[in-house]
Amino acid sequence: MERALPAQDRRTLIPKFRRSWMAGDNIWLTVLSLGPLVLTLLLGLLGYIKVTPNFLIPTVSMVPLIVCRALGPMMSVARVRNITRWAVAFMLFALLMAPATACMSVAFHFNDKSQISPRVAVTATQAWGSRFGLPFRIATGTEPFSLAMPFYSSDGPVEFTHYSLREAPWVTPEHIARQGILCACAATDVGCIEAAKAYATVKTTRLPLTFQPAFWGLHGREAEVVLIMTPPRMLP
Numbered sequence: 001m002e003r004a005l006p007a008q009d010r011r012t013l014i015p016k017f018r019r020s021w022m023a024g025d026n027i028w029l030t031v032l033s034l035g036p037l038v039l040t041l042l043l044g045l046l047g048y049i050k051v052t053p054n055f056l057i058p059t060v061s062m063v064p065l066i067v068c069r070a071l072g073p074m075m076s077v078a079r080v081r082n083i084t085r086w087a088v089a090f091m092l093f094a095l096l097m098a099p100a101t102a103c104m105s106v107a108f109h110f111n112d113k114s115q116i117s118p119r120v121a122v123t124a125t126q127a128w129g130s131r132f133g134l135p136f137r138i139a140t141g142t143e144p145f146s147l148a149m150p151f152y153s154s155d156g157p158v159e160f161t162h163y164s165l166r167e168a169p170w171v172t173p174e175h176i177a178r179q180g181i182l183c184a185c186a187a188t189d190v191g192c193i194e195a196a197k198a199y200a201t202v203k204t205t206r207l208p209l210t211f212q213p214a215f216w217g218l219h220g221r222e223a224e225v226v227l228i229m230t231p232p233r234m235l236p
Contacts, residue, residue: 020070029069033062113186116211116223117148124184124227125153127207132180132231138171141184142192145225149184157182163195180232187224196228204230 021030036059044051068075124145128136139149140160150159160181161168181199185192187208207227 016072017067017070020072021066026066026069029062029066033066036060037063113142113144113223114148115213116225117144118152119211120145120184120209120225121149121152123209124149124182125155127227128155128182128229131205131229134232136182136229137179138176138181139184140181141196141228142186142189145184145186149182163198176230177233181230183228183230185226185228187226193226193228199230200228201230201233204228 020026021034037056040051040056040059124139125136128134135155135157136153137155137157138160139153139157140146140163141149143162146159146161149157158170159168160171160176165171165173176199183192183196183199185196205228207229209225209227210222211225212222
C-alpha cells in the first residue's frame with residue numbers, strides 16, 4: 001500500500017506548485033488551466049454577476065492536470081491508482097446522491113423557483129409568440145426566471161438584469177421600445193411586479209400561471225407566476 005506523503009514533502013507542496021506553474025515550459029498550461037477560473041470570477045465582480053458553484057465547474061476542468069504535473073516524481077504508479085480509485089468512488093457516490101438531493105429539494109421546498117424556471121421560460125416563449133406572433137428579445141423578472149429565459153427559451157432573449165440599465169448596458173430604452181419586454185415575476189415578488197410597471201403600455205398583458213415542482217412522482221407546493229408582456233411600441 002502506498003504511504004502518505006511525509007511531513008517534509010507536504011510542507012514543500014505549495015512552493016513546488018508555484019515553481020512548476022511559473023516555469024517557462026509550463027506557463028502556457030497554467031494560463032489555460034487557471035485563466036477561465038480567474039476571468040470568470042473577475043468578470044463576475046466587474047459585471048455585478050452572481051457566479052454560482054455549478055457555473056464554475058467547467059472552469060476548473062484542467063486544474064488536476066497542472067497539479068499532477070507539479071507533483072512530478074511524487075506521483076508514483078501506486079499513488080495514481082489510489083487517486084483514481086477515490087475519484088471513481090466519489091463520482092459513483094455523486095451519481096447516487098443526485099436523485100436523493102432532487103427528491104429532498106422537492107419535498108422540503110429548496111429552490112422552488114429554480115426548479116420551475118425552465119418550464120417558466122418555455123411557457124413564456126409560447127405565450128409571447130401566440131399573442132404577438134414574433135420572438136421575444138428582452139427578458140427580466142424574478143432572478144431565477146430572469147436567468148433561465150436566455151438559456152431555455154428558443155427565442156434566445158437577452159437578460160435585463162435587475163431592471164437595471166447600468167447592470168445590463170446591452171439593453172436601452174430604445175431597444176425595449178423596438179423589441180418589447182417580457183417580465184416573469186413570482187406572484188409574491190412585489191418588487192418585480194412594481195418594477196415592470198415602468199415599462200408597461202396600454203398594450204401590456206398579464207398572464208397568471210401556476211407551476212408545481214415534481215420529481216419521480218413527488219410533487220412540491222404550487223408556485224404562482226405572473227407573465228407581464230409588453231409588445232414593441234414601434235416597428236424597426
